[in-house]
Amino acid sequence: MSTLVTGIGELATNDESLGPGPLGLLTDAALVVDGGAVAWVGPASAAPPADRCEDVGGRAVLPGFVDSHTHLVFGGDRAAEFEARMSGQPYDGGGIAATVAATRDAGDDALRERLRGLVAELRAQGSTTVEIKSGYGLSVADEERTLRLAREVTTETTFLGAHVVPPEYAGRVDEYVALVTGPMLAACAPHARWVDVFCEPASPHAFDGDASRAVLEAGRAAGLDVRVHGNQLGPGPGVRLAVELGAASVDHCTHLTATDVDALAAGDTVATLLPGVEFSTRQPYPDARRLLDAGVTVALATDCNPGTCFSSSLPLCIALAVREMGMTPAEAVRAATAGAAAALRRTDIGHLAVGARADLAVLDAPSYRHLAYRPGVPLARALELPA
Numbered sequence: 001m002s003t004l005v006t007g008i009g010e011l012a013t014n015d016e017s018l019g020p021g022p023l024g025l026l027t028d029a030a031l032v033v034d035g036g037a038v039a040w041v042g043p044a045s046a047a048p049p050a051d052r053c054e055d056v057g058g059r060a061v062l063p064g065f066v067d068s069h070t071h072l073v074f075g076g077d078r079a080a081e082f083e084a085r086m087s088g089q090p091y092d093g094g095g096i097a098a099t100v101a102a103t104r105d106a107g108d109d110a111l112r113e114r115l116r117g118l119v120a121e122l123r124a125q126g127s128t129t130v131e132i133k134s135g136y137g138l139s140v141a142d143e144e145r146t147l148r149l150a151r152e153v154t155t156e157t158t159f160l161g162a163h164v165v166p167p168e169y170a171g172r173v174d175e176y177v178a179l180v181t182g183p184m185l186a187a188c189a190p191h192a193r194w195v196d197v198f199c200e201p202a203s204p205h206a207f208d209g210d211a212s213r214a215v216l217e218a219g220r221a222a223g224l225d226v227r228v229h230g231n232q233l234g235p236g237p238g239v240r241l242a243v244e245l246g247a248a249s250v251d252h253c254t255h256l257t258a259t260d261v262d263a264l265a266a267g268d269t270v271a272t273l274l275p276g277v278e279f280s281t282r283q284p285y286p287d288a289r290r291l292l293d294a295g296v297t298v299a300l301a302t303d304c305n306p307g308t309c310f311s312s313s314l315p316l317c318i319a320l321a322v323r324e325m326g327m328t329p330a331e332a333v334r335a336a337t338a339g340a341a342a343a344l345r346r347t348d349i350g351h352l353a354v355g356a357r358a359d360l361a362v363l364d365a366p367s368y369r370h371l372a373y374r375p376g377v378p379l380a381r382a383l384e385l386p387a
């Protein structure tokens with residue numbers, strides 16, 4: 001059944017052939033959705049007929065947000081750790097072990113219920129695609145089952161067995177890397193599209209450049225595509241390694257040298273910024289302006305996880321990116337849609353040209369600008385249309 005979405009006060013297409021500016025903006029627009037894809041887009045006055053009509057009453061419509069970095073399969077919470085941080089305790093990744101213990105203890109049904117609740121929370125705030133990492137199991141069986149659960153809700157699943165070294169391997173990093181690149185990868189690869197690593201020599205719990213390279217190369221040899229957690233807590237090799245290996249994205253990018261920025265500008269790895277993390281760990285924000293001015297493709301994602309950012313709100317990230325990171329409202333919206341689609345190497349989402357997936361977000365507001373202009377107000381939701 002085709003649907004004519006009409007009454008669109010402002011439509012962000014992210015397609016500069018359809019309208020002006022980086023968002024390809026149209027006003028008084030309409031859009032026909034057929035078979036889950038955009039079949040027509042243009043001025044309301046020229047709209048073709050369709051089987052049914054959905055009038056959005058002058059609201060702004062944009063491509064659904066693409067949350068290209070989350071960790072939604074976990075047990076427990078770390079509110080006490082958050083409170084300690086707000087009293088001055090720094091974040092170093094040590095708290096991940098508490099979530100690993102709680103996740104191992106949780107049954108599939110409990111993990112699934114939490115996961116589905118969080119995915120619903122994301123959709124209710126306008127996100128229509130979500131990437132989900134493992135990384136709180138850290139045994140062959142627990143990594144495999146957390147990825148299997150993630151696969152129930154998205155095709156964008158990421159094997160992060162190299163999140164931290166689990167307590168039973170303390171002091172035996174090489175042995176743990178052998179497990180990750182051997183039996184754990186073999187069990188997990190069938191459920192994953194991506195391989196990732198927490199490359200962070202500044203954390204005593206995470207992985208250095210050599211171990212990270214071993215994990216990423218093994219993942220790639222097993223057919224997975226590469227993405228990296230890098231340069232979150234301090235300068236390090238993550239960004240350069242990601243670019244060298246042709247990673248789709250390197251995420252965090254909080255501490256960058258000029259060499260890192262040059263490498264990103266010369267390669268085709270997206271820099272994914274996660275401002276909810278700096279908000280929740282009380283760290284300085286990454287410098288998005290510097291990256292954009294260097295010509296780097298920037299994405300915004302939530303990193304929703306129980307440790308560094310327990311928020312599922314891309315609108316919050318957009319507001320933070322505008323207020324704290326030097327992005328314009330249009331750049332931030334583009335980063336949370338087209339930029340994040342590029343971070344997942346997807347061409348069917350993040351824009352609204354004919355043929356794209358009809359993943360739409362609608363705002364209880366006349367313009368995308370309100371996402372940053374009205375922080376904390378629940379304006380965005382995924383537009384649900386009949387199949």
Ligand code: NIG
Pocket residue numbers: 093095096099198229232277303305306307308309
């Ligand atoms: O992306 N930095 C590493 N991993 C997560 C945090 C995980 C946690 O603290 O539980 C992140 O921020």
Ligand code: FE
Pocket residue numbers: 069070071229303305
């Ligand atoms: Fe993360």
